Amino acid sequence: MTDGTDPGPAAVTTDEVRNTVAAVLKVAPGRIGDDTDLVELGLDSLRMMRLTGRWRRSGLTVDFPTLTAEPTVRAWARHLNGGGRPGPG
Amino acid sequence: MKVDGIHLAGIGTYTPRPTPVEEAVRQGMFDPAAAKESGLLSVAVEPAVSAPDMAVHAARQALAQACHDPDDFAAVIHNGAYYQGPGHWSAPHYVLHRALGQPIPAFGISHGCLAVLTSLHLAAGLLEHGRPGRQALLITGADNFSTPMFDRWNDSELAVFADSGVALVASTRGGFARLKAVGSRSAPELEGIHRGNDSLLPPARYPDHPWQVATRRQEWAERPDADPRDLIASVNRFGELVAGLAERTLAEAGVGRDAIVRVAHTGFSENSLHTLLLDPLGLPVELSTWDHLRTLGHATVGDQVLGLAHLWRTGQVGRGDHVLLVGATEGLEAGCAVIEISRDARGPEAGIR
Structure with a gap:
């Protein structure tokens, strides 16, 4: 998996990520701050796999370990927009 | 090995x-x-x-x-x-x-x-x-x-x-094919994911042991002293396990990653196939047997053979091609084999299809 340097789809906003996560968690988006720990909020591995699948099918490059390393809306938006991947390759 | x-x-x-x-x-x-x-x-x-x-x-x-x-x-x-x-x-x-x-x-x-x-x-x-x-x-x-x-x-x-x-x-x-390497590696600390709260003694309440995979996984996630990140960690652990195993098995076979033409794997549903196998192995779905297995489901012990048979019989792999077989099981354990196709499915030396 490499950083997205191609143009690709339009940039994903934190609000879009927030709304997607809120729908999966069945909570109001207002409860999810940019830096809210999504695991603490109840996001489990299966839902994360589902989200990973959804974003992959929409054409985004997404990596489950990266999502789990920093489970926040802010970090996820950065990752989906081709931001750097922490940790070993 | x-x-x-x-x-x-x-x-x-x-x-x-x-x-x-x-x-x-x-x-x-x-x-x-x-x-x-x-x-x-x-x-x-x-x-x-x-x-x-x-x-x-x-x-x-x-x-x-x-x-x-x-x-x-x-x-x-x-x-x-x-x-x-x-x-x-x-x-x-x-x-x-x-x-x-x-x-x-x-x-x-x-x-x-x-x-x-x-x-x-x-x-x-x-x-x-x-x-x-x-x-x-x-x-x-x-x-x-x-x-x-x-x-x-x-x-x-x-x-x-x-x-x-x-x-x-x-x-x-x-x-029609030659086995070059085979092996598996486990993470036994995660055996509890498939046990849940079921007892080992007396024998389980259902004599036929229905699986209730989802229920047991949830019970494990909610066991005393569980961390909310345990299941997530187990997914990542499995990814590391299968990636390391594939690297080792390829090295044992003396085959480079680029020589792998196709991969026959577990019949996971789409999200788990990517997260548990394809992504950790760095494999694009085009190399997988997803197109075939998405029409069959998860044939427990048969996925890799069904995938290999399909690839070989349809000519998607032929003489000289290397195929990676990869699978997963409770334990958790990942298994892998590298084979090289020796003869095409069609042609004068073809066996019965």
């Missing part, structure tokens, strides 16, 4: 007519949202033929292709992850009697969905080139979930369980 002198001389498959996912949803058997998430188009369901009988069908196909004398066979290894028949009865001998009829050992391996790959691993130890009666091994695998006691559609969120039978003949003499 590097392997020398073990070939695949025969391959056999029994796949019943698949049930379209739409039909399962329409009949209220498959949750519509789960069906959509799964990415599956259909699932193989066999209402009438038992697992051992499907194994016999597949075995006869593989044996006809292999053209070995019955006397060449050292043993039959018959595997199933689920119910094969009455307790205290031998399904492996049932298969042996109908497929080969030889007075040789017949047994199965308790290795969940890795049983067939592990049977191949055992071939290296059971067979000896040139030794009469130890030149071939019949490996079979089959499962049938057609019972109201088992909810194949909704039992697990990772896969939908399919009915099928598969067979391989491993040979010291030659075949």
